[in-house]
Amino acid sequence: MSTVRIRGGRVYDPINGIDGEVRDIVMREGRIVALDPRQAVDEEIDAGGCIVMAGGIDMHTHIGGGKVNLARLLLPEDHRGAGNNPIALPENPLELASCGTCAPGTLAIGYRYVEMGYTAAFEPAMLRGNARHAHMEMGDVPVLDHGAYVMLGNDELFLQMLAEGQDFQRIRDYAGWTINAAKAMGVKVVNPGGISAFKFNQRKLDVDEDHVHWHVTPRQVVQTLARAVKELGVPHPLHIHGSNLGVAGNIESTLETIAALEGLPAHLTHIQFHAYGTEGPKKFSSAALQLAEAVNANPNVSIDVGQIMFGQTVTASGDTMRQHAQSGLANPRKWIGADIECEAGCGVVPFRYREASFVNALQWAIGLEIFLLVNDPWRVVLTTDHPNGGPFTSYPHLIRLLMDRSFREEQLARLHPDVAAQAALKSIQRELTLYEIAIMTRAGPAKLLGLSDRGHLGEGAAADIAVYRAHDNPETMFSKPEYVFKDGVLVSRAGRVTATPVGGTHFVEPEYDKSIETLLRKHFATHGSMAFEHMAMDHDELCSCCNGGRLLPVACFENAHG
Amino acid sequence: MSASLAPTTAPTAAAGRWVCPFCPLLCDSVGIRLGGAGAALELQGTECHRAAPALARFSRTPPAVAPSIDGQACGLDAAIAAAARMLAASHQPLFGGLGTDVAGARALYPLACATGAICDPAAGEALMQTVRALQDRGGFTSTFAELRNRADLIVFFGAPGPNGADFIRRAGLGEGLVPARHLACLGHEPAPALAGLPNTGSETIAWQGDAFASAAMLAALVAGKKVREASPELAALAARLQAAAYSVIVWDAAGLPAQGGLIIEMLQRAVATLNQRTRSAGFPLGGSVSAATVNQVFSWLSGLPLRSRAGALGLEHEPYCFDAKRLLADGSVDALLWISSFGPDFPVPSATLPRIVLGHPEMAPPAGGKDIVFIPVSTPGVGSAGHLFRTDGVVLMSLLPIPGYIETLPTAAEVLGRITLALKAQMAGGSP
Numbered sequence: 004m005s006t007v008r009i010r011g012g013r014v015y016d017p018i019n020g021i022d023g024e025v026r027d028i029v030m031r032e033g034r035i036v037a038l039d040p041r042q043a044v045d046e047e048i049d050a051g052g053c054i055v056m057a058g059g060i061d062m063h064t065h066i067g068g069g070k071v072n073l074a075r076l077l078l079p080e081d082h083r084g085a086g087n088n089p090i091a092l093p094e095n096p097l098e099l100a101s102c103g104t105c106a107p108g109t110l111a112i113g114y115r116y117v118e119m120g121y122t123a124a125f126e127p128a129m130l131r132g133n134a135r136h137a138h139m140e141m142g143d144v145p146v147l148d149h150g151a152y153v154m155l156g157n158d159e160l161f162l163q164m165l166a167e168g169q170d171f172q173r174i175r176d177y178a179g180w181t182i183n184a185a186k187a188m189g190v191k192v193v194n195p196g197g198i199s200a201f202k203f204n205q206r207k208l209d210v211d212e213d214h215v216h217w218h219v220t221p222r223q224v225v226q227t228l229a230r231a232v233k234e235l236g237v238p239h240p241l242h243i244h245g246s247n248l249g250v251a252g253n254i255e256s257t258l259e260t261i262a263a264l265e266g267l268p269a270h271l272t273h274i275q276f277h278a279y280g281t282e283g284p285k286k287f288s289s290a291a292l293q294l295a296e297a298v299n300a301n302p303n304v305s306i307d308v309g310q311i312m313f314g315q316t317v318t319a320s321g322d323t324m325r326q327h328a329q330s331g332l333a334n335p336r337k338w339i340g341a342d343i344e345c346e347a348g349c350g351v352v353p354f355r356y357r358e359a360s361f362v363n364a365l366q367w368a369i370g371l372e373i374f375l376l377v378n379d380p381w382r383v384v385l386t387t388d389h390p391n392g393g394p395f396t397s398y399p400h401l402i403r404l405l406m407d408r409s410f411r412e413e414q415l416a417r418l419h420p421d422v423a424a425q426a427a428l429k430s431i432q433r434e435l436t437l438y439e440i441a442i443m444t445r446a447g448p449a450k451l452l453g454l455s456d457r458g459h460l461g462e463g464a465a466a467d468i469a470v471y472r473a474h475d476n477p478e479t480m481f482s483k484p485e486y487v488f489k490d491g492v493l494v495s496r497a498g499r500v501t502a503t504p505v506g507g508t509h510f511v512e513p514e515y516d517k518s519i520e521t522l523l524r525k526h527f528a529t530h531g532s533m534a535f536e537h538m539a540m541d542h543d544e545l546c547s548c549c550n551g552g553r554l555l556p557v558a559c560f561e562n563a564h565g
Numbered sequence: 566m567s568a569s570l571a572p573t574t575a576p577t578a579a580a581g582r583w584v585c586p587f588c589p590l591l592c593d594s595v596g597i598r599l600g601g602a603g604a605a606l607e608l609q610g611t612e613c614h615r616a617a618p619a620l621a622r623f624s625r626t627p628p629a630v631a632p633s634i635d636g637q638a639c640g641l642d643a644a645i646a647a648a649a650r651m652l653a654a655s656h657q658p659l660f661g662g663l664g665t666d667v668a669g670a671r672a673l674y675p676l677a678c679a680t681g682a683i684c685d686p687a688a689g690e691a692l693m694q695t696v697r698a699l700q701d702r703g704g705f706t707s708t709f710a711e712l713r714n715r716a717d718l719i720v721f722f723g724a725p726g727p728n729g730a731d732f733i734r735r736a737g738l739g740e741g742l743v744p745a746r747h748l749a750c751l752g753h754e755p756a757p758a759l760a761g762l763p764n765t766g767s768e769t770i771a772w773q774g775d776a777f778a779s780a781a782m783l784a785a786l787v788a789g790k791k792v793r794e795a796s797p798e799l800a801a802l803a804a805r806l807q808a809a810a811y812s813v814i815v816w817d818a819a820g821l822p823a824q825g826g827l828i829i830e831m832l833q834r835a836v837a838t839l840n841q842r843t844r845s846a847g848f849p850l851g852g853s854v855s856a857a858t859v860n861q862v863f864s865w866l867s868g869l870p871l872r873s874r875a876g877a878l879g880l881e882h883e884p885y886c887f888d889a890k891r892l893l894a895d896g897s898v899d900a901l902l903w904i905s906s907f908g909p910d911f912p913v914p915s916a917t918l919p920r921i922v923l924g925h926p927e928m929a930p931p932a933g934g935k936d937i938v939f940i941p942v943s944t945p946g947v948g949s950a951g952h953l954f955r956t957d958g959v960v961l962m963s964l965l966p967i968p969g970y971i972e973t974l975p976t977a978a979e980v981l982g983r984i985t986l987a988l989k990a991q992m993a994g995g996s997p
């Protein structure tokens with residue numbers, strides 16, 4: 004039973020209200036313990052001049068599953084560009100060869116996240132029919148704990164039940180079964196009803212527009228799912244990728260979606276892509292202020308930003324309707340799409356964000372404006388929607404943009420001249436503090452996911468800890484922490500992976516009325532493509548998919564619909 | 566670890582829960598019958614000319630086939646040590662066959678990294694046609710449930726291959742979910758299974774020139790271009806595609822001619838054109854289920870598909886150069902690890918280089934061989950659990966061992982894991 008003390012670091016632990024106090028953190032058996040400072044320990048780590056935070060938690064990053072692997076297959080040039088073939092093998096004998104920047108292999112995903120001080124990542128778009136695959140890939144991301152949100156709201160059964168006006172309880176039970184079957188951490192809805200509508204050749208779906216076949220609206224879909232997730236007691240509220248992604252003027256849809264919630268909790272994801280107005284000569288403008296006002300006024304809503312970063316990336320989404328519409332912008336000019344199992348779809352479109360592009364420059368500014376205009380950092384999560392806005396490896400750069408106004412202005416000045424001259428961002432003076440960064444990158448996501456023993460450094464928490472060398476340049480500081488611990492094990496030292504334990508899987512198991520299975524059995528026999536008995540994963544299979552990592556069931560709220 | 570791995574204790578399939586691992590359709594409503602000891606396994610209540618002969622190679626009690634070195638029976642430990650020595654001595658090994666599942670591929674990757682092996686599956690050329698078309702142009706595909714519920718026009722571009730009849734069943738042809746379906750068969754007569762299906766019309770359309778020319782003409786016709794050489798039937802098909810609500814173009818990846826990736830590209834161009842106004846999708850049928858599965862796993866682990874290696878110079882993907890047949894013919898590799906867990910379908914190439922074979926018991930080499938290590942391994946879905954990707958590439962099916970089947974063999978994943986450990990011990994200077 005070895006005890007390790009991290010001595011004399013400046014601690015930022017927002018869940019416990021600690022804002023830069025110099026104090027010791029002690030770990031034993033993978034947990035944080037309270038220990039008298041005079042008591043001897045087996046090992047002491049001098050964290051003088053360092054910043055100590057809980058391990059980072061990325062709650063929206065496309066790290067595993069069908070569309071991510073399609074992105075890898077589509078983009079060999081991400082892995083062996085000019086002058087990069089063969090790709091140098093890792094010098095670290097603990098690493099296996101794995102490459103890619105915007106569509107990295109799972110091994111590289113784990114190594115690069117850990118080197119930056121992250122200890123958990125969540126795949127936001129898992130199809131039930133592809134759940135085994137998604138869990139397999141996540142199990143092959145070394146070190147990081149992981150979990151995924153299962154997609155609902157575009158599956159024909161849900162839409163049919165809604166269209167037929169079936170009892171809400173039945174729909175809720177179906178959602179409960181789906182979460183259990185896929186071993187999910189939450190539920191995500193993508194372009195509510197729109198992925199299905201595209202299969203019926205509908206090309207646009209506003210919040211109050213009818214699905215051409217089922218004659219239900221995105222408003223109904225969002226309301227029903229948000230309520231179902233809440234009543235099932237799932238800690239993470241409905242994860243919403245809203246209507247009209249990327250469309251000029253889509254702020255209307257976003258505000259309508261917030262209104263549709265009628266106070267129900269929800270998380271609006273990659274909100275930057277949903278905060279566009281139609282003002283100005285190019286009919287494309289920032290609606291960050293409107294969005295921020297709505298978020299500030301609706302405490303039931305949290306967001307992650309989906310900041311864009313300039314350079315090559317690939318967009319991978321379940322939103323077939325919108326990805327098809329954007330596919331003409333593919334760079335390089337190729338893309339992959341699929342209609343999947345009457346459940347959902349996928350679209351993978353490579354993209355290069357350019358500083359000289361008015362639209363891209365404005366998207367960049369909008370993302371930063373949102374970060375800086377929303378008052379409550381507990382409801383804003385730092386993401387690039389990896390890889391859709393940019394690869395996760397750009398987080399240290401993003402943090403610098405948020406913490407350093409003069410750096411931000413220098414960057415803004417390099418962009419398309421109209422944006423550089425007119426963006427509201429220019430007049431925003433706020434610089435985020437380390438405390439706020441700690442909220443947006445670990446404490447906030449842990450709370451939004453219901454992870455009571457992660458994202459903080461209090462007694463009893465898991466010893467997931469990042470120790471950064473303090474530096475005037477936050478990008479330098481956040482790129483290579485001095486020490487990263489995962490469940491008390493040193494997994495990275497000064498940007499070099501030192502151990503590769505298998506991460507654990509977070510999931511929820513809400514209760515539901517099992518009699519719904521009669522309906523499901525009948526439906527899938529008539530409409531599905533595999534036997535009902537083969538659909539759900541049990542714990543043993545989850546364990547084998549996840550590569551033998553620990554199963555980390557997260558407690559649901561009790562009496563959620565009592 | 567003991568000399569022989571313990572028989573698998575994984576949960577077995579409950580009655581009626583068998584998933585057939587022998588073709589990419591991975592049918593999961595198949596019954597199975599175990600006879601007495603020594604009697605071959607049989608399908609129950611269904612016929613399948615792929616599953617039946619594959620199952621006939623197994624009986625409830627498998628034959629006691631031991632690992633061997635040069636045809637001489639030996640213990641598992643000795644075979645693993647010999648395999649590790651062979652790989653340690655090799656300057657450029659080739660991992661071929663690759664007839665395994667997700668767990669096998671997961672265990673194979675670290676060994677490939679440790680040895681710098683080139684990995685190319687049996688039927689690698691068919692797989693690479695699909696991969697290259699995807700790398701160059703992308704594409705839009707559909708899955709079985711979508712076909713069953715939506716497809717009002719299905720175009721079989723070339724004969725659907727050995728899975729044709731099962732495909733028709735799995736795609737729900739003849740059911741009432743879509744009021745009227747039409748099937749167009751290019752270059753072949755409709756399968757007998759289509760005769761008399763309700764609500765389903767079919768027609769045969771002759772190739773215009775060859776498959777390449779026909780695909781190019783079809784793509785041009787659906788784009789509204791005038792193609793003087795096109796037959797009225799092909800022009801009518803283009804019009805049908807434009808009028809269909811949801812058309813699906815099916816091709817057999819394994820049946821395409823050389824450079825067949827170009828055909829996939831042209832068919833996908835037609836799909837892309839159609840999707841501007843109506844709905845359409847491609848559907849790749851057939852190929853090797855294990856090759857597709859190992860390709861997925863290697864892609865997610867490393868970022869690169871098969872025909873790659875983590876060699877001395879670095880990680881390389883060479884879809885043309887890393888062709889197993891060519892490498893063997895040129896003598897460019899000096900050791901071969903061959904995996905064929907699902908049966909003896911992937912015969913070991915008759916090369917003179919040192920060979921390690923992880924295979925079905927029937928693949929045991931005769932006595933008196935030279936430089937050959939053989940380790941019989943369990944078949945996922947018969948003797949052990951496992952996972953394989955279905956032909957539409959999205960659904961990863963869970964395989965369970967057949968209830969009542971008595972497994973005595975280790976899985977390929979277990980053996981590969983032990984070879985990797987033995988190799989590392991040898992390279993670190995430890996005893997084999």
